[in-house]
Amino acid sequence: MAYPNDAPTPSLQRIDVQRPDAPELAAYGRHDVGVRTLTRVEPGRRDVLNAVEGRPTPTYDRALTVEVWYPAALPGGVEPGGTYLVPLADGVREVPMIGRAVRDAPPAAAHAPFPLVIVSHGYPGNRYLLAHLAENLASKGFVVASIDHAESTYADRADFSSTLYHRPLDQLFVLNAMERMGASGNGFLAGRVDASRTAIIGFSMGGYGALNVIGAGFAADAVNRPFAPPNRLLAEHQAGDPRFEARRDPRVRAAIAIAPWGMNVGAWDAAGLAGIRTPVLFMAGSVDDVSGYEHGVRAIYEDAVNADRWLLTFVNANHNAAAPMPAPREMWGSEHFFHYADPVWDTLRMNNVAQHFATAFLRRQLHGDAAMERYLDLVPNASDGVWSEDENGAFTEAHTYWAGFPKRTAAGLILEHLPGAARI
Numbered sequence: 001m002a003y004p005n006d007a008p009t010p011s012l013q014r015i016d017v018q019r020p021d022a023p024e025l026a027a028y029g030r031h032d033v034g035v036r037t038l039t040r041v042e043p044g045r046r047d048v049l050n051a052v053e054g055r056p057t058p059t060y061d062r063a064l065t066v067e068v069w070y071p072a073a074l075p076g077g078v079e080p081g082g083t084y085l086v087p088l089a090d091g092v093r094e095v096p097m098i099g100r101a102v103r104d105a106p107p108a109a110a111h112a113p114f115p116l117v118i119v120s121h122g123y124p125g126n127r128y129l130l131a132h133l134a135e136n137l138a139s140k141g142f143v144v145a146s147i148d149h150a151e152s153t154y155a156d157r158a159d160f161s162s163t164l165y166h167r168p169l170d171q172l173f174v175l176n177a178m179e180r181m182g183a184s185g186n187g188f189l190a191g192r193v194d195a196s197r198t199a200i201i202g203f204s205m206g207g208y209g210a211l212n213v214i215g216a217g218f219a220a221d222a223v224n225r226p227f228a229p230p231n232r233l234l235a236e237h238q239a240g241d242p243r244f245e246a247r248r249d250p251r252v253r254a255a256i257a258i259a260p261w262g263m264n265v266g267a268w269d270a271a272g273l274a275g276i277r278t279p280v281l282f283m284a285g286s287v288d289d290v291s292g293y294e295h296g297v298r299a300i301y302e303d304a305v306n307a308d309r310w311l312l313t314f315v316n317a318n319h320n321a322a323a324p325m326p327a328p329r330e331m332w333g334s335e336h337f338f339h340y341a342d343p344v345w346d347t348l349r350m351n352n353v354a355q356h357f358a359t360a361f362l363r364r365q366l367h368g369d370a371a372m373e374r375y376l377d378l379v380p381n382a383s384d385g386v387w388s389e390d391e392n393g394a395f396t397e398a399h400t401y402w403a404g405f406p407k408r409t410a411a412g413l414i415l416e417h418l419p420g421a422a423r424i
Helices: 131-138 160-183 205-213 233-237 242-246 293-303 347-366 370-376
Strands: 032-046 059-072 082-087 094-099 114-120 143-148 193-203 252-258 280-285 309-314 413-418
Touching: 032 131, 032 160, 059 131, 059 160, 094 131, 114 131, 114 160, 114 205, 114 347, 131 143, 131 347, 143 160, 160 193, 160 205, 160 233, 193 205, 193 347, 205 252, 233 242, 252 347, 280 293, 280 347, 293 309, 293 413, 309 347, 347 370
Parallel strands: 114 143, 114 193, 193 252, 252 280, 280 309
Antiparallel strands: 032 059, 059 143, 082 094, 309 413
C-alpha cells in the first residue's frame, strides 16, 4: 500500500510489536499493564528562561506531566489494550497509537512492591517517545515513570539552556514524587513501588541528565560554554560543588544511557566521569553525529572507570539507535522523519534489541536475578559468535552465539563490558 507524502494514512500504529526475529527477552512479561497520567509541581525551581546575567535568578513553580505504566490486575472481562494520543515531532499534531496498557487499571498487589524505572526523553521529545520500552518493562514487574520535561517537549521547546539545567533535577524530583506515592497510605501506587530500587533510562539529553544524577559532575569550564545558562547555574551540577555532592542518591542503583549527549562538546571530562559508581548500560550507534561515538559515547564508557559498565553498539546506526519508537506514518516524507528513524537500521528491530538488553540489565541490577548474567556475558562482537548444536538440537561446547538471539540474528551488534574500580 502506498502512503503519499502529502496525504499519509493515519497511523493507528502499535507500540507493542515484536518482530519474528526479536531476541528472547524482548517478549512481553507475565503482568497485564495499567497506565495513568499524573501532573506534579515543584515550587521554587530556578527559572532559567527568565534569568538575566548578573541579576538574581528568579524562581517559578515547575509542572511536569508524567506517564506511569505499572503491573495491573485487570477486572474480569477487561481485555488488555488501549490507545494513546501521542504528540508528534512537528509540535502540532497528535495521533492515536495502540498498546497493551489499560488506562487507569487497578495496580497489581501480587509481587509488589515493584522497582521503579524513570524514563527521560531527548531534546525535544515527550513522554511517549520510549513508550514501547516503558510498557514492555511494566509487563515484567517494574513501575515506569516517563517524564514530559517542560520547555523541552515538541509542544513547548524552548532555549537549550533550560534543558541543560533542569534535566537531572527533573529526574530526581520525579523519583522523590514516586517514592512519596509508594509510601503513602492511599493512592493507586501505595505499597506498589519501591523507590529504593530505582533505575533511570535516558535518551540523548535524558542520558545526559542520568549521568549527572549517578555521579558524573560537569567539566569545570562547562558553565562558561555558549550553550550554558546565565549566572553560572550549571555549577550546581559540577563535581566538587557541595550542592552536587549532596545530591548523590543511593536509591538509583542502575542507569541505561542511550546516546548520552555532551562529551563531544566538552560537558564531560575524565575527572567528572570518574564520579560514576553506579552500574551503567550504554547504548549507541557507531556513527552518531549528535552525541558522537569514538569521542562521545564510547569515550564516556571508557572514562567512567569506577563503574561496572556495558556498551551496546549498533554498527552503522546514527543518533536514534534503540530509543525512539518507529516513525508514525504522519512523519513519513516530512522533515521530522529522521527525528525517529535511522537510515540503516530498522527502528522496530532496534527497539526489540533494546527491550531485550534492558530487561536483562534491570532484572540483574534491580531484582538481583543472577540468571540474567548469561545474556550480558557475551562474545563482544556478535559476528564472532559460533552457532553449534548436535544432531538433537542441543548446543555443544563450541556454541558461543549470543544468548537469547535466534540463529543469524545478532549481526551488527557489539556488547562490551568493563568492570569498575569502585562499586557502590
